[in-house]
Amino acid sequence: MYQVPVASVAKSLTRKDSEADRMPAAHEILPATSPRPRASLRLIATSDLHASLMPYDYRADRPNANLGLGAIALQIAEARGEARNCLLFDNGDFLQGNPLADYAATTRRRRAHPVITAFNTLGYDAATLGNHEFDYGLRFLSGVLADASFPVVSANVATRLGKSASRDETLVPPFAILRRQIIDHDGHAHLLRIGVIGFAPPQIAEWDRNTPEGSIQTRDILAAARAWLPRLRACGADIIVALAHSGIGETDPEEGSENAATALAALPEIDALVAGHSHRVFPGTDFPASPAIDPVRGRLAGKPAVMPGHSANHVGIIDLQIERFTCGPRRWRVVDASARIGQRSADRALSTPALHQALAPDHRATLAWSRRQLGETAVALHSHFATIAPSAALSLIAEAKIDHIRVALAGTRWAGLPLLSSASPFRAGGRGGPENFTEVPAGPLRMRNLSDLYPFPNTLVTLLLTGAEVADWLERATAVFHQIAPGSVDAPLRDDAVPSFVFETIPQLSYAIDLSQPPRFDGQGSLVNPEARRITGLCHGGHPLAATDRFLLVTNNHRAGRARLQDPAARQKVVFTDGARVQSVFSAHVQRKGIVGAPPERNWHFLPMPGTMATFPVGPGAAPYLADIASYRPEPLVRDEEGFTHYRLHL
Ligand code: MN
Ligand code: MG
Numbered sequence: 001m002y003q004v005p006v007a008s009v010a011k012s013l014t015r016k017d018s019e020a021d022r023m024p025a026a027h028e029i030l031p032a033t034s035p036r037p038r039a040s041l042r043l044i045a046t047s048d049l050h051a052s053l054m055p056y057d058y059r060a061d062r063p064n065a066n067l068g069l070g071a072i073a074l075q076i077a078e079a080r081g082e083a084r085n086c087l088l089f090d091n092g093d094f095l096q097g098n099p100l101a102d103y104a105a106t107t108r109r110r111r112a113h114p115v116i117t118a119f120n121t122l123g124y125d126a127a128t129l130g131n132h133e134f135d136y137g138l139r140f141l142s143g144v145l146a147d148a149s150f151p152v153v154s155a156n157v158a159t160r161l162g163k164s165a166s167r168d169e170t171l172v173p174p175f176a177i178l179r180r181q182i183i184d185h186d187g188h189a190h191l192l193r194i195g196v197i198g199f200a201p202p203q204i205a206e207w208d209r210n211t212p213e214g215s216i217q218t219r220d221i222l223a224a225a226r227a228w229l230p231r232l233r234a235c236g237a238d239i240i241v242a243l244a245h246s247g248i249g250e251t252d253p254e255e256g257s258e259n260a261a262t263a264l265a266a267l268p269e270i271d272a273l274v275a276g277h278s279h280r281v282f283p284g285t286d287f288p289a290s291p292a293i294d295p296v297r298g299r300l301a302g303k304p305a306v307m308p309g310h311s312a313n314h315v316g317i318i319d320l321q322i323e324r325f326t327c328g329p330r331r332w333r334v335v336d337a338s339a340r341i342g343q344r345s346a347d348r349a350l351s352t353p354a355l356h357q358a359l360a361p362d363h364r365a366t367l368a369w370s371r372r373q374l375g376e377t378a379v380a381l382h383s384h385f386a387t388i389a390p391s392a393a394l395s396l397i398a399e400a401k402i403d404h405i406r407v408a409l410a411g412t413r414w415a416g417l418p419l420l421s422s423a424s425p426f427r428a429g430g431r432g433g434p435e436n437f438t439e440v441p442a443g444p445l446r447m448r449n450l451s452d453l454y455p456f457p458n459t460l461v462t463l464l465l466t467g468a469e470v471a472d473w474l475e476r477a478t479a480v481f482h483q484i485a486p487g488s489v490d491a492p493l494r495d496d497a498v499p500s501f502v503f504e505t506i507p508q509l510s511y512a513i514d515l516s517q518p519p520r521f522d523g524q525g526s527l528v529n530p531e532a533r534r535i536t537g538l539c540h541g542g543h544p545l546a547a548t549d550r551f552l553l554v555t556n557n558h559r560a561g562r563a564r565l566q567d568p569a570a571r572q573k574v575v576f577t578d579g580a581r582v583q584s585v586f587s588a589h590v591q592r593k594g595i596v597g598a599p600p601e602r603n604w605h606f607l608p609m610p611g612t613m614a615t616f617p618v619g620p621g622a623a624p625y626l627a628d629i630a631s632y633r634p635e636p637l638v639r640d641e642e643g644f645t646h647y648r649l650h651l
Contacts, residue, residue: 036323038335039184041192042083043241043318044076046090047276048130048310050097051104053118054356054363058099058370059438059452066344069118069312073352075342076122079317085182087194090119091276092130092245095144097311099370099451100362102583105136107369112147114362120149121358126176128198128243129154130277134208134216135457138171151176153198153243156224161217165227171216174198174228177235190324192332195237197228199244201258201277206561221246221260222253222267229269238332239322242270247278248300248307251292262292266301271334272318273300275307279431281314281341282307298339306339315342370448375590377445377597381453383438384622385629386425387480387494387503388649390600393438393453394423395507397582399596400589401554402508404580405462414462414552414575418540420470420508421554424477426455428500434619434643445596450587458556458582463563464573467549471538474511475520476566477504478534484515484614490637490648493614498523504559507603509545511538514607515614515651525566536607556582609651617644 046069055071057064065071080086094115095101104113111117119127127150133141145152155165155174162168175197182192202218221244232240247259251266261275280286282305283298292301298318299305306316321336356363381393402421409415427438440449465473480503482495493515502523514536518529538545552575555563564572590596618636620643626634632649639645 051101096132279310304337467545468547
């Protein structure tokens with residue numbers, strides 16, 4: 001029932017039909033003795049745009065020519081200008097990620113969604129869905145997609161799973177066949193049918209289980225691919241492009257794997273592939289070479305592939321040389337290919353009048369919305385040191401969540417249980433770079449600051465946990481740290497492979513983290529060192545936690561979904577969820593209290609390691625806040641090429 005209206009798909013599927021129908025088939029033009037016609041076909045792709053469209057940093061409220069789809073529009077325009085035959089794709093995670101997206105989702109829509117406006121304006125040929133397309137619920141998504149003048153495909157996301165993958169009732173069409181007139185090297189026209197199929201991480205069925213109007217179901221990426229690809233070929237696809245909102249992954253991934261691009265590329269029907277989701281860049285140095293992965297030539301399982309970074313910082317370009325068969329159901333085959341990455345460059349920023357003009361009303365409305373003052377903060381709220389010291393920003397988020405739930409549970413049978421609330425830093429350096437930190441000075445607190453402090457449209461979920469489960473919850477959070485050998489000097493503290501949001505704190509508990517121990521769980525939350533414990537001295541209200549104590553933990557739907565995946569055997573007890581968004585709860589809290597923010601309680605610390613020093617990457621905006629970590633006696637050591645300054649911390 002949430003299908004994209006057939007009309008919008010049919011329109012683009014037949015976009016070139018009128019020319020194509022008048023065009024003689026190539027075998028009628030060419031004498032039998034002629035060499036096989038050859039043509040080039042260029043595929044251009046973006047991925048994980050996260051609504052980065054305009055050259056404007058809404059969180060900081062200032063223009064930034066380095067940001068947005070416009071900043072790579074020059075690369076897209078050049079790539080199109082060089083090629084006779086060109087297609088432009090987006091690989092998902094386009095709807096969420098900045099105040100423009102938050103504004104578009106929370107305000108009644110009269111216009112097309114700004115991302116769809118941008119894609120329509122730039123003439124995208126097709127797109128697939130990423131996990132974040134589901135953040136705002138299915139009704140919102142279907143409304144957004146109705147305005148797309150290009151097909152949106154996804155083969156493994158279903159409203160109902162059938163007995164086999166090919167019987168699934170998919171949310172949007174599993175694939176599309178684009179009929180395009182191409183010109184071969186001799187200047188002759190041909191009709192080419194490009195099959196486009198899309199995939200998303202199957203984990204979204206868990207991650208988004210508690211979002212409004214719930215349920216989508218998902219299927220393993222490879223199972224869906226094996227079911228639909230022969231169908232795509234039978235429908236006449238000459239060339240097949242996979243849009244995989246999925247990381248590079250293993251050659252032989254586990255069933256249900258989140259990252260399946262390499263295994264997908266190995267399927268015989270697929271000619272070229274766009275990967276994404278993990279926000280890395282391929283081809284390039286992000287990935288080591290392996291028998292299946294050629295990070296220099298851009299090959300996965302021998303097929304040309306790209307992963308174009310995130311937030312419009314890169315564009316992927318695949319060039320296919322194709323040759324016409326003389327017979328057979330498949331009329332063209334790929335005889336050569338190359339894959340590369342185009343990078344945006346601020347000094348070559350192109351003014352993209354059509355794009356920026358089309359988005360002007362959305363931009364103005366976002367500015368007005370994001371500048372609205374909600375209250376004041378008495379202290380600076382920042383994330384520079386949120387993984388190495390208690391943070392006023394995280395305490396405030398946790399407080400807003402717990403206040404909402406305390407009211408909601410008053411008078412229920414749960415009211416007597418101790419309430420805990422977790423919070424984690426979402427923007428804290430890492431792969432997002434040295435500018436990827438939240439920073440709100442003391443003073444007015446505006447909507448854009450809230451979007452910065454809590455960028456995800458998650459909903460609140462309250463779980464019933466035992467003391468033992470709470471301890472493991474915190475153990476999982478410590479996976480962001482490397483193990484530090486006592487007495488070692490300048491080993492890196494942060495494991496950059498683990499995203500900062502994994503580091504959850506619970507301000508209502510006090511504890512220490514023993515970095516000399518290996519992590520009990522890895523960054524995915526799997527038990528890797530059953531004997532190890534990093535959390536020590538865990539107390540609530542001054543009393544040590546007993547394994548059988550009962551607590552209510554206020555967390556979010558995404559984290560609760562990860563917990564279900566990490567420990568499928570545990571029967572998760574969701575006590576309460578009213579679908580309230582953390583962002584709305586947060587803004588209501590600030591408006592109700594007027595003035596918020598206080599220096600954080602020192603509820604956790606690293607277990608002291610005399611004589612031991614570790615390094616920690618710090619962004620350029622952190623200088624005014626170094627006093628927060630004075631107890632580590634921080635010393636700047638070296639600035640890396642990305643712009644992080646690595647500080648020595650005395651543990
Ligand atoms: Mn993404
Ligand atoms: Mg994603």
